[in-house]
Amino acid sequence: MILTAALAVLAGTVLACFLAILPGLHIYNVMGLAALLIYRLQDLGLAVAPQIYLPFMIGLVVGWSVLNTIPSVLLGAPDESAIFTVLPGQKYLMTGRGYEGTMIIGAGSLIGLYMLVFIIAPFAPKYLPVVRNVLNPHMHWILWVIITFILMTEWPKGGNWGPAGWRKFFNAWSTLGAGLLTFGLSGLLGFLLLYRAPIAIEDAFQNIMPAFVGLFAVPWCLLNALSGAEVPRQHVRDTLNINGDLLLRSGIAGGIGGGFAAFFPVVTGGVGGLLAGHATAQRDERVFLMSQGVSKVVYYTGALMLFFVPGLFLTRGGAAWILKGLYTPKTLGDYYLALGSIAIAGGVSFLLMSPLTRATLWLMKKVDYRLISLFALGIIIALVYSITGWVGLFVMTVGTGIGLIPVLFGSRRLNCLGVLLLPIACNMSGIGEPIAAFLGLL
C-alpha cells in the first residue's frame, strides 16, 4: 500500500508539473474535475481507494504550488498568490537572470515545505485546536482588520516632484484612488457572483475561477503582449548567492504570512504574501522573493495539511473543500499519509524546477516573447471557455477590466481581492444580505 501511495503522489506531482506551466489554469479546477471523475467511477461501481486519490491530490497541490512560480516569473502570468513575485521576478528576467529569480523563489518553496513537515506538523495537533477554539468567534473582525490594512497601507507613489499644493496631492492620490476604485469594483463583482451566480458551482467547483483569472492573470498577459518588451539573453547560474541566514529570515516571514492565510478563512495567499513582505521589513530582494515562495507553498499546502491535523480537521482552501466531499480524515494514519505525500511531492517538484525552468527559457529563446504571451492568453481563454462557457468568458472580461486598473495606474494589485474579501466580510458581519438587497441582487 505504501508503494501504491508513493506512486500516486508521484503521478499527481508529475501531472502538476505540466499543469503548473500552463498560465491561468488553477489546480483547484483540475482537482474538481478529478473529483467528478472519482464520483463517476464510484457510480459505475469502480471505487478508488482513498490511499490512491488522497496522495494523488496532495501531489497535485504541492507540485502546482511549487512550480507555478515558472509562469509567474517567466511569463508574467501569476495566480493570485504569486502576484507579489511578478514585478521583482520580471526584473530578474529583464536583466537576464530569469532562471536565478525562479530558483530563488523555488528555494523559498522548499523552505516552506521543510517548515510545514518538520516544524509545524509535529506541534500542530497540540496547539492549533487551542488557537481555533479561541479565535473562532473572532474571524469576522479579523477579516475586516485585514481589509483595513490592505486599504490603509498603500502609500502614494506619485507627488514626489514639483511645488506643494493640490496638483501634487492629486498626482499622489491617482494611484491611491485607483486602488480604492479597484477594491470597490472588485467587491461589487464579488457581490454579483455571490448573489446572482452566473456560473454553476458544479462547473469544476470553481464558479469564481473566471473572475480570478480575469483579475490577476489576463491583465499581465495583455500587458506583456502589447508592451513589446524584448527579453534579453538569459544566463543560467550554478549558485543562487543565498545563505542560511537569508533562508532563515525568509522562512520566518513567509511562514507567518502563508500560515496566517492558510489558517484564516477567505484570507488568500496574496494577503499572506503582503504580510510576508511587510514582516520582512528588509531591502534584500532575495529575502523578499524567497519569503513569497515560502508564503505561497505554506498557504496552499498548509491549508490542505490542516484538513488532516488530528483534533483540528480544519477545512480551509479549495483543495480541502474538494477532498471533504470525498473523504473524512479520522486517524493519525491519515495525517502521516498526508505528511509523507507532502514531503515526497515537495522534494520531487523542487528537483523538477530547474529542468522545467530551463525548458521554458529554451522555449522563450526560440519563440518571440509576445507570441508566448499571446499563446498563454489563448490557453487561458480556452480553459475558461471549456470549463465555464460564454458566461465565464464574460465574467473574465469584466474581471480583466477591473484587473487592468492597478496595472495601468501602478496601484496595488491585491486590491482585486475585494472580489472575495468584501462580500464575505459583509456576510460574516451579517450585513451582506441588506447590501445585496440595496444593490438589487435579491
Place this chain on the structure above:
Amino acid sequence: MKGIAHFISGVTVASFCPWAVEAAQNGNPVYFILGAVAGILPDTIDFKFYRFFYKHDIRVEPQPYQLDPQPIADAVAQAVSLAMEGKRATLKLASIKLGADDWRQYSMKIDPEAGEVQVQFGPIVSTGQVPQPDSMPDPRPVAIAKFDAPILQSYEPTYTVDIFDGPSFAFQCNEAGQVEIDFLPWHRNGSHSLTVGALLAGIASFWTWKAGVVVFGAYVIHVIEDQLGHMGSNLFFPITKKRAPGLKLMRSGDAFPNFAGVWLCCLLIFWNLYAGIENPLYHFTFIRLIMTAMMIPFAIFGAGRWLLLRLDGEG
C-alpha cells in the same frame, strides 16, 4: 516603527478594552477597526496628506542625465546661510527617477567640523534599494560647498536620497547661535501629538465614550512607539513647537524590533480574546503563552541565526 507594527498595536489596544471584545463576540467589529485605523492614522495624515501641501523655500530637483552634484551642495549651504541670517529655511532634495523601477542614488553629508556639505552621486538602485551592477557613474566627483555656522544635527550626518519622495529639511538658528537641522519637518509634528490624539478621541466620543478610549489609546501607542526611535515627536502640539528627541533605542526600519513588536501584539490580542471566553475549553497561563509562543521560539531563532552566520563566516 513600520506601518504594520503601528497598525497591529492599535488593534492590540482595542483588544484590551473588554467592550471591544464583547462587541466582537456579538458580531460587531467596529472597535477593532477603529483601533487599527487610529493606530496608523498619524503616519497616514503625514504621508498621504500633509506632505503634499508642505511648502519648501528651496527645492532641488537634479537632472537625471546631467549628474552635477554642485547645485545640490550649494543649495544646502544656502539653506544654512539663510538660517544664520535669522530666517527659517526649508529645503527639499528630490529623488531622481530613471524608469519604472530605477532610481539614481545620491548622498548628502553635512560635516559641521569641516564646515562643508559634501554631495556625491551613487549607483542606480531598484525600488527595493538594491544597486544595479555596473551602474556607478564615472567620473564620480564629490561636490563641496562651504558654510560658516555651528551646526546642531538632530538626526543623521549623512542622508541618502534614492526612492520615491526625497528628504526635506528645516534649518533654523537657535538661541545658542547654532543652526538646527530638522529632518522631515512635516513629519511627526501636529499629527504625532497627544493633544491631537485627545481631540480625535473627543470627536469619537460623540458616538460613544468607549470609541473615544479606543481611539485615544491606539493613537497614543503610535506616538509612544515612535518616541523609542531617533526622531521623536511634537508631543503637545500646539503648546510645544518642536519635536521632543526620541529615546534612540531603535531605528524605525530595524527588522527585529518591528517583528518582535508585531508578534508580541499578536500574542497579547490572543491572550485578551482568550480571557474574554467565559468557560474556556483549554486552560493556560499568560506566562506559559509567552514562553511557548515567544521566548522559546525567539531563543531558537537567535541561536539558529548565530550558528548560520558563523557557518557563513559573517559572525
